[in-house]
Amino acid sequence: MQSDAQQLSVLSLNCWGLKFVSKQRQFRLRAIGDAVSQQEYDIVTLQELWVSQDYEYIKSRVADNLPYSKYFYSGALGSGLAIFSRYPIISSSYLRYSLAGRPLKIFHGDFYVGKGCGSACIEHPTIGILEVFTTHLHAGYGKIDEYEGHRVSESWELANLLRTSAAQGRQVIATGDFNSIPTSYNYALLKDHAFMTDSWLETHESSLEESMRQFQQNQIHGRDCIHHFGITCDSPENSWSKHFLKQQARDKNIGDRLDYIFYRRTPELSCISSNVAFTDFIANTHMCYSDHFAVHSIFSCQSNASAMGNNIAPQCSQLTRPTFSRISPIIVRDIINLLHRDHVATRRKANILLGWLVTCVFLILALYAVMIVVPIYYASDDRREMIATILAVFGGFLMILCAAAAPICLIVGFVCGHTEQRALQQFVVELRTFLSGLPNNDGLAAQRNVNPHSSRDLITVDSPQFNLRHPSTEESEPLLMNV
CATH class of the missing domain: 3.60.10.10 (Endonuclease/exonuclease/phosphatase)
Known part of the structure; x- marks a missing residue:
C-alpha cells in the first residue's frame, strides 16, 4: 500500500x-x-x-x-x-x-x-x-x-x-x-x-x-x-x-x-x-x-x-x-470556420438590434410630434379633451416602451455586439497565426511512438449517443474562409 x-x-x-x-x-x-x-x-x-x-x-x-x-x-x-x-x-x-x-x-x-x-x-x-x-x-x-x-x-x-x-x-x-x-x-x-x-x-x-x-x-x-x-x-x-x-x-x-x-x-x-x-x-x-x-x-x-x-x-x-502541438490542421481550420460563422451570425443580430434602435428613436419623435399636433388640430372640436387623454395614455405608454428599449438595443447591439464580434475576430487571428506555423503532426506523433489517429484517440462506435471518440481528422479538408 x-x-x-x-x-x-x-x-x-x-x-x-x-x-x-x-x-x-x-x-x-x-x-x-x-x-x-x-x-x-x-x-x-x-x-x-x-x-x-x-x-x-x-x-x-x-x-x-x-x-x-x-x-x-x-x-x-x-x-x-x-x-x-x-x-x-x-x-x-x-x-x-x-x-x-x-x-x-x-x-x-x-x-x-x-x-x-x-x-x-x-x-x-x-x-x-x-x-x-x-x-x-x-x-x-x-x-x-x-x-x-x-x-x-x-x-x-x-x-x-x-x-x-x-x-x-x-x-x-x-x-x-x-x-x-x-x-x-x-x-x-x-x-x-x-x-x-x-x-x-x-x-x-x-x-x-x-x-x-x-x-x-x-x-x-x-x-x-x-x-x-x-x-x-x-x-x-x-x-x-x-x-x-x-x-x-x-x-x-x-x-x-x-x-x-x-x-x-x-x-x-x-x-x-x-x-x-x-x-x-x-x-x-x-x-x-x-x-x-x-x-x-x-x-x-x-x-x-x-x-x-x-x-x-x-x-x-x-x-x-x-x-x-498534436492537433490536426484540419481541426484548426474547422474551428476557424466555426468562429467565422459565429462572427457572421453575431453581426447579423447586432445589426437587427441597431435597426430596432433607429425604429425606437423614430417612433419617439413621431409620437412626440403627434401628441403636439393632434390636440392643436382638434382645438375647436368637442372631442378635444378625450383625444388628448387617449394620446397621453397610449402615446405616453408607447414612448416609455421605446425609451426603455432604445438604450438596451444600443448597449446590447452596439457595445456587447461589437465586443463579441471583435473577440471572435481576435480568436480567428490567433488561430490563423497558429495554423501558419503549425508543423507536421507526424513528427510529434512519432515522439510518442503511436499513430496520430490511433485507437487511443479514435474509439469507433456505431451508436452516436456514446460520443466516445475524438473528432475525425480524416474527413475532407473544408474551405478556409477569410475573415
Whole structure:
C-alpha cells in the first residue's frame, strides 16, 4: 500500500446549486458536503456552487480532511467554482473567458456569472507544485447550439493556460463540467494542444470495445452503462434528469460524458483508476445529489521518477514553442470556420438590434410630434379633451416602451455586439497565426511512438449517443474562409 502522499485522490462534481432554480438545493448541497467529509479525498473541485452559504457549509464540513479552500468570485452572480485541498494552497487565480454568454439571454445566465477558470497552486509533499484548474464551460441550451463558438474560444484560452502552467514545470490537473462530448473540438484542443490526458478514458480504453459489444447485444443496460461508458449527465438513472423513468432500461439513449478530470501525465504523476461517483441516491430519499454525476480519479505520485512509457506529456521546454502541438490542421481550420460563422451570425443580430434602435428613436419623435399636433388640430372640436387623454395614455405608454428599449438595443447591439464580434475576430487571428506555423503532426506523433489517429484517440462506435471518440481528422479538408 502506498503512503498517503504517494497517492492523490481527486473528485470533481457539478453541484447544480442555482438559487431559486435548482430543486432541493440546500438539502442536496448539505448532503454533498456530508458525503465528501466522510471520504478521504485529497482534492475536491465543485462547479455550480453559486450560493456562498452553501460553500461555507461544505467548507466547515470538510475542514478536517480538506482544510485549504478557494472560492472564486466573478461576474454579477459569481463563478460557482471552488477548490478544496488537503495540502496547502500557496496561490490562486481566476481567468475570465473573453466570450461567455449574451446579455439578452437572461434565463441562460452565463453572461452574468463571468464564466472562467479558477486555479490553485498546491504544495504537494511528493511532486512539488501541483496546479489544479476547475472550470464550467458554456452550456448548449436546446437543440440548436448557438454557443458552440463561445465554448471553443473558452477551450482555446484554457488550453493555452494549461500549456503555460506546464511550461513552468508544474504538475497540472484540469477538472470540471466542460459541456463537451469527446467528439468535440473542445476535447481535441485540451488533449492534442494542451497535451492533457483524459483520466477516465486512460483507465477504461482497453475495455471500451468489449463494453460496446455487450451493450449492442443488450447484455448491459441501465446503471451499468454509467460506469462502462463514463456517463455523467442526462442519464436516465439520475432522478433530476429529463429522461428519468421516461424510457425503457435498454433504450439506447443513455446520456453523455460531459465531466472530466484531465491531467498532464508525467513520470511523477500517473492515473491509477478513475470512475463515475455520486451515482447513488441521498440516504433515505429517492433523489440524486445533483443532475450530474461526479468523476473520481486516483493518481500515483512519485518523486524524482524516471521517464516511462510512450504517453508521457512533452517536456516543459518543448511547450515554450507555441506551435508545438498534436492537433490536426484540419481541426484548426474547422474551428476557424466555426468562429467565422459565429462572427457572421453575431453581426447579423447586432445589426437587427441597431435597426430596432433607429425604429425606437423614430417612433419617439413621431409620437412626440403627434401628441403636439393632434390636440392643436382638434382645438375647436368637442372631442378635444378625450383625444388628448387617449394620446397621453397610449402615446405616453408607447414612448416609455421605446425609451426603455432604445438604450438596451444600443448597449446590447452596439457595445456587447461589437465586443463579441471583435473577440471572435481576435480568436480567428490567433488561430490563423497558429495554423501558419503549425508543423507536421507526424513528427510529434512519432515522439510518442503511436499513430496520430490511433485507437487511443479514435474509439469507433456505431451508436452516436456514446460520443466516445475524438473528432475525425480524416474527413475532407473544408474551405478556409477569410475573415
